[in-house]
Amino acid sequence: MIEIDPERLLSDLESLRSFGSVGNGVVRTAFSDVDMKSRRWLVDKLAAAGLQASIDGVGNVIARSEYCSRALLVGSHSDTQPTGGWLDGALGVIYGLEITRAYREAGGIPGVGIDVASWMDEEGTHFSSIGSRSFCGEFTDAELMDSPNIAGERMGALLRHVGLGGVPRSIMDQDRYLGYLEAHIEQGPFLEQAGLRIGVVTSIVGVRNFVIHFHGSQNHAGTTPMALRRDAGVAAIHAAHDLDHLLARSARAATVWTFGDIRFQPGAVSIVPGEAQVRLQVRDADEEFLDSVTRGLEAHIEELGRSSDVGIELESLHDSVHAITMDDRMQRYCVDAAESRAPGKWMSMQSGAAHDAQILATKLPSGMIFVPSIGGISHDFAEDTAEDDIVLGCQVMAAAAEAIMQDAANR
């Protein structure tokens, strides 16, 4: 029976927090000096726990158990948002460290081990989930080096800049792994509102990102009569208003959509905007529904374009993520572990946030558990989780891991 050490777990979480700590929060964006430093610290901790640990060519910390042909992969990400919380990602990484130590102390099961990963840039500072994508073989070395980051610079240059030039990447050996487990803070209000302590993830929603472009004519706001304007700004306001109503009419119960940003050019008080962009994101657990929403948006934008002298285009962005359903067996292991450690205090739920597990699930049977976020707050310095819940989450994860490995050894 794996028994984790609550004090050691909390102490390591505090140590990781110290890298980039600001008030109650953490600033440790992917590939920053402090992120790279924290990864080297993590390599040392995992090596001290008896694993073969290193930073691979894309910045992933990968720690392998030796003397075993099969392993369970446990991980999350240790990079943060620009003004991030201390637990988002870090929690799941330190769970991996603690569970592998506890597993070793418990004696272990011959031939079956635990590998631990901290994926690079889940938060998308440069390239969303580049670490788990790389591990899952989504691109060749040449494709990776040539890929532009969010600022438009090549990833190759960034990787050389942080000292990863020429370092080999770890690519998943699919036959080695029994599956993938990830723990994370919920980042939403549902567990707290329900008075529950563990969430077992059933699915992770798909994300569709769009930019709607409006092309009008820039003009003097005093001397251009209303009838002669081709006002990209007003066109954007009216289109966003209509699309919000359209989405409200077509949404399913758990669909969410967000107008995250609007830009007018030139954005001056006395100038009729010549160009405007609206950013729209839609999330839902059903891929077919997301496809039908996309078609609805396209049809509406086309209709608007026909009836307006302002040009309108809908751009579907490539950073959209497909919805996935978590593996049934892995869900079962998590449910059993939650019920044994926190009887009646858990629920099955969908994840509205994207996670590395969404990438891993395309290659491995994957499971995920959540612990409650106080006030539902995340991506904010105020993010927090009760200590008891942090400890319970690790105990549940350890129990699920043990059952998975036990069953594999018995087969």
Add this chain to the structure above:
Amino acid sequence: MIEIDPERLLSDLESLRSFGSVGNGVVRTAFSDVDMKSRRWLVDKLAAAGLQASIDGVGNVIARSEYCSRALLVGSHSDTQPTGGWLDGALGVIYGLEITRAYREAGGIPGVGIDVASWMDEEGTHFSSIGSRSFCGEFTDAELMDSPNIAGERMGALLRHVGLGGVPRSIMDQDRYLGYLEAHIEQGPFLEQAGLRIGVVTSIVGVRNFVIHFHGSQNHAGTTPMALRRDAGVAAIHAAHDLDHLLARSARAATVWTFGDIRFQPGAVSIVPGEAQVRLQVRDADEEFLDSVTRGLEAHIEELGRSSDVGIELESLHDSVHAITMDDRMQRYCVDAAESRAPGKWMSMQSGAAHDAQILATKLPSGMIFVPSIGGISHDFAEDTAEDDIVLGCQVMAAAAEAIMQDAANR
């Protein structure tokens, strides 16, 4: 009879254009090095024309005719927008230079002269129309020095930085002036569309600038269900949509309104905006109408605030400008001059753009004429006016100036 020299006029306009010339346009924002250099050039040209010229403590070029107790004031501004046209403002300044030279060459009228001004920062790079406001006595030295510019820095620091620390300001001697004349490009499409060459300005519209603030809660766009959101961005979209319809219903024929900018905070694709601002400007020639529009906006925003859990405030900005009617007698002089120089080719019209004449008109009988803008374009590198129209405008202005001074001498 004052006869201007078309070649000298066009040559001086080209010389002024060379300060900050970029392609067909000009970048000569107020207080920039190139703006200060062009003002020193202008002082030299006005001195060579026999006037007592200098740059005053706020950056105005002021040139006074000597040996006269009464004078007509002629001017405009030589600063430009960040990507400005070559004639906006510069035209009226060089008209003043040319007319005072032609007046002197014609012998002049004893005891009556022409003073010429290039006002500082009509375009509001740092402080909208600070030059004409200063000349009209709108603030004391202490108030001026303490005033923040658009970037929030004190004007006193800026004035010292450009070498104007301790330089006295020219304040208007109201008894000296017969009135103020300003020529400007139209900046709109009306003269060109009507096939006319001169506009005589009847009124300059008032401008009301507003910022509408929305205060919601920033949240994760994936994990925050729609029903729990206090989304400042969506509130801004819906309010702007409603206000646009409200304004369309209440507008008079020539009212214009513009949503020049919208900002969401933090403006990220996966974050529900916690704050939003909408910039709205309304222009009309009738002050009472503008007041009633303001009351309508206030009432609507208050109603929206009561029915929403997003906080909403309407801020009325201090840079609003009052509508003014041009002096009847000055309009008459301009009309007579236009009819004598361009029979049947002129019209009376309102100005939708703000001008220094709007400030001067609070102290002096003021008149304004327009020449056509090709394609109605201004505040853009492409801004231009036909050479014939540039020359004709100066001839009309000279004729009006001569009649004003002649009548003053005969009284």
